[in-house]
Every structure is written in C-alpha cells, then in structure tokens.
Amino acid sequence: MGAILIIALFYGESLQFAFIGYAALVIVALFLLNRLGIKKLWPYLLLGIVLWICIHQSGIHATIAGVLLAVTIPVRSKISSEQFVQICKYEIDFFAEKDKKREGILLNEEQVNSVEMLASSYEAVRNPLVRLERAWHPISSFIVMPVFALANAGIQISGLSSPFITPVTLGIVLGLMLGKPIGITGATYLAHRLGWAKKPNAISWRHVFGAGVLGGVGFTMSIFITQLSFTDPATISMAKLFILCSSLTMGIIGVLYLIRAGSPGKR
Numbered sequence: 001m002g003a004i005l006i007i008a009l010f011y012g013e014s015l016q017f018a019f020i021g022y023a024a025l026v027i028v029a030l031f032l033l034n035r036l037g038i039k040k041l042w043p044y045l046l047l048g049i050v051l052w053i054c055i056h057q058s059g060i061h062a063t064i065a066g067v068l069l070a071v072t073i074p075v076r077s078k079i080s081s082e083q084f085v086q087i088c089k090y091e092i093d094f095f096a097e098k099d100k101k102r103e104g105i106l107l108n109e110e111q112v113n114s115v116e117m118l119a120s121s122y123e124a125v126r127n128p129l130v131r132l133e134r135a136w137h138p139i140s141s142f143i144v145m146p147v148f149a150l151a152n153a154g155i156q157i158s159g160l161s162s163p164f165i166t167p168v169t170l171g172i173v174l175g176l177m178l179g180k181p182i183g184i185t186g187a188t189y190l191a192h193r194l195g196w197a198k199k200p201n202a203i204s205w206r207h208v209f210g211a212g213v214l215g216g217v218g219f220t221m222s223i224f225i226t227q228l229s230f231t232d233p234a235t236i237s238m239a240k241l242f243i244l245c246s247s248l249t250m251g252i253i254g255v256l257y258l259i260r261a262g263s264p265g266k267r
Contacts, residue, residue: 184212216250
C-alpha cells in the first residue's frame with residue numbers, strides 16, 4: 001500500500017485537473033454505493049474501471065485507482081454470523097424432516113426451497129471485499145504476478161560491470177534487510193501499545209518479527225519502482241540484482257526463523 005501511494009504521488013506526469021475532478025466524482029459515487037448498502041460487486045467494478053481511466057488520464061499513476069477502489073468496497077456482510085448459524089440450523093433440521101416424507105430420488109419442493117435458502121444465506125454472510133479477493137486470488141497469484149515477474153525481472157548481464165557498492169544498492173540492502181523487519185515490527189508494536197490494533201494472544205512478538213523478516217521479500221513493487229526511477233540500464237540491472245538477492249536472502253532467513261520460533265500458540 002505504501003509503495004503504491006509513493007508511485008502515485010511521486011511518479012506521475014503533468015497533472016490534468018479536469019480528470020482529477022472526474023475521478024473525485026467517481027470516488028464520491030463509490031462511497032455512496034457503500035453508504036447505501038449496495039453489496040453487489042459489479043457496480044463497484046464498473047465504476048472502478050472508469051476510475052482507473054480518469055486517474056490514468058489525470059497524470060497520476062493509475063496504481064492508486066486500485067487502492068481507492070478497495071477502500072470503498074463494503075466489508076460488512078448482509079447478515080451476521082449468528083444469523084447465518086440460526087438459518088443453517090433451522091433449514092438443515094427442516095430439510096431432514098421433509099426428507100423422511102420424500103418419495104423417489106428427487107428432492108421435494110420444500111427441500112429445494114430449503115437448499116436455496118442455505119445458498120442465499122451463504123452469499124449474504126460472505127464479506128463482499130473478501131469475496132472479491134478470493135475470486136481474483138488465482139488470477140492475481142498464478143497469472144498476473146508471474147507475467148509481471150517474467151516481464152520485469154530480467155537483468156542485462158552487460159549492466160553488471162558497474163561498481164557493486166553504490167547509494168542505490170546500499171539503499172536496497174538496508175531497506176529490505178533492515179528497514180522492513182524494523183519497520184513492520186515497530187509499527188505493529190506501536191499500534192498495539194496505542195490501542196489501534198490488538199495482537200492475538202496466540203501470536204508472540206517473535207512471530208511478528210518473523211513476519212517482518214519475510215516482509216524483506218520486496219520483489220514486485222521494488223522492481224516496479226526501479227523501472228520508474230531510473231533510465232540508465234546499468235543502474236537498473238544492478239538494482240534488480242540486489243533486489244533479487246536481498247529478497248531471496250530474507251525469504252530464507254524468515255522461513256528458518258519462523259520454523260525455530262514454533263507454531264503460534266505453542267510459545
């Protein structure tokens with residue numbers, strides 16, 4: 001999220017205020033849908049496409065459109081968990097009772113209605129934002145991310161003749177290998193102490209630090225920002241090399257550390 005905001009704010013082009021105004025109107029419409037309790041996802045997705053176009057044309061980097069859209073998509077479900085449990089208990093008992101009077105292999109009308117009520121309740125209890133995330137997760141993880149990696153992670157061997165220790169490479173190493181663990185652990189501890197969030201009792205601070213170490217795997221957005229920040233091929237290649245090496249190192253260290261820390265709830 002922070003990387004996307006940095007890209008949007010500092011890597012945009014000349015601003016077109018008319019399109020910024022159009023984008024603001026779309027955002028207002030998205031918030032109105034949220035306030036009106038609209039749980040269907042397709043209105044948000046349609047307006048999200050319009051928002052992306054407006055932000056892209058405004059000169060602000062269009063990645064911010066995804067962040068703004070995510071903020072407006074409802075998190076609350078139509079019915080509570082308690083209501084869902086009550087409906088399920090009633091409909092299952094009703095289904096079982098009617099099954100005793102069923103003739104043949106086909107469900108009777110009462111059973112069909114009961115199954116449809118269960119299906120409707122299942123959709124009503126699911127959070128719209130979580131439903132969208134789960135629907136797009138396979139596409140994002142197994143198509144978009146691999147394509148992005150293959151398209152942007154290539155390193156020109158000819159660009160590796162530059163000095164290895166430069167402000168850019170040093171900043172990458174310090175940012176991923178020190179900044180990420182310290183920043184994630186420190187921000188989590190601060191939020192916990194200030195009451196903004198509560199650490200689960202089963203999770204120790206060792207696990208939080210381990211998650212911070214894994215946060216040092218800064219592959220995707222780091223390479224994206226590298227492509228936007230530099231024009232010299234040698235600098236880009238060297239930056240990519242250090243991003244890949246630092247990410248691999250932190251991934252290995254993080255996994256080994258968490259294995260040693262033990263499963264949540266045991267320590």
